[in-house]
Amino acid sequence: MSQPAFDLKGRVAFVTGGNGGIGLGMAAGLADAGAAVAISGRDAGKLEAAAADLKARGADVMTLAGDVSDRDRVFAMADEIAGRFGRLDILVANAGINLRKRPEEYEAHEWQSVLDTNLNGPFFCAQAVYPHMKKAGGGKIITIGSMASIFGIPKLSPYSASKGGIVQVTRVLASAWAEDNIQANCILPGWIDTALTRKARHDIEGLHDRVVARTPAGRWGDPKDFAGIAVFLASPASDFVTGTAIPVDGGYTVQAG
Numbered sequence: 001m002s003q004p005a006f007d008l009k010g011r012v013a014f015v016t017g018g019n020g021g022i023g024l025g026m027a028a029g030l031a032d033a034g035a036a037v038a039i040s041g042r043d044a045g046k047l048e049a050a051a052a053d054l055k056a057r058g059a060d061v062m063t064l065a066g067d068v069s070d071r072d073r074v075f076a077m078a079d080e081i082a083g084r085f086g087r088l089d090i091l092v093a094n095a096g097i098n099l100r101k102r103p104e105e106y107e108a109h110e111w112q113s114v115l116d117t118n119l120n121g122p123f124f125c126a127q128a129v130y131p132h133m134k135k136a137g138g139g140k141i142i143t144i145g146s147m148a149s150i151f152g153i154p155k156l157s158p159y160s161a162s163k164g165g166i167v168q169v170t171r172v173l174a175s176a177w178a179e180d181n182i183q184a185n186c187i188l189p190g191w192i193d194t195a196l197t198r199k200a201r202h203d204i205e206g207l208h209d210r211v212v213a214r215t216p217a218g219r220w221g222d223p224k225d226f227a228g229i230a231v232f233l234a235s236p237a238s239d240f241v242t243g244t245a246i247p248v249d250g251g252y253t254v255q256a257g
Ligand code: NDP
Pocket: 016, 017, 018, 019, 020, 021, 022, 023, 040, 041, 042, 043, 044, 046, 066, 067, 068, 069, 094, 095, 096, 097, 117, 144, 145, 146, 147, 188, 189, 190, 191, 192, 193, 194, 195, 196, 197
């Protein structure tokens, strides 16, 4: 009998930046659908708290400290996960940072740090999980873009370069690794209430209300809004879906004005 469409029992997921925000929302969804989850991040305290959350909902959890821009560490993390659980089926390359400035203000190292985390990081993660997915007979790769993958937002130069780039990288992975039964898709979140947007919400007068007014759903997104899409893209339900970039934005991208 084939596996039910949304069932992740027996599957193992690696969620980078799974220790908070959208990553934790997706890790919780994957865990609830039956997957074992390995979450990574740089902050040990946040990792511990997130692991406790996930364990409280009955999940089999592993934590890994590591920076996604460190290619050697990323490969070691993938090996550690496969060593602990015996396989690695799902990658959620979610870890990301932002640095808001006008284009003329960025120093070279600031530009580079955003690209290192948001674009190099997911690419290294995909390279690291590939042999494990190939061995398992297939896999699911989920990357995270943004509204900045689509729109030209004045204070988001390196962020937009990384989030536009990751959509293209995802399409490349989807076509290159289709022969290995690996599907790769990108999620484009709208405006979500997390640590990443907290400073902007505080510093930019009127931002909170403008987002609510511009979003047909009439609210900011919540990390919980990403559980369902993560399960869909990680499960057999999406076996014929690959190379897409799916907005999860309360309709932000379809609002005309
Ligand atoms: P958070 O800041 O809440 O979470 C980001 C996570 O990434 C943290 O858990 C952080 O953990 C981890 N992280 C950051 N840098 C690194 C690194 N170099 N190596 C390893 N882990 C790292 O932000 P969000 O949950 O909002 O963001 C998650 C993703 O969603 C990002 O890719 C972001 O760009 C994207 N996104 C978010 C939107 C929003 O409105 N919030 C909108 C569009 C896209 P630690 O600090 O422990 O390293």
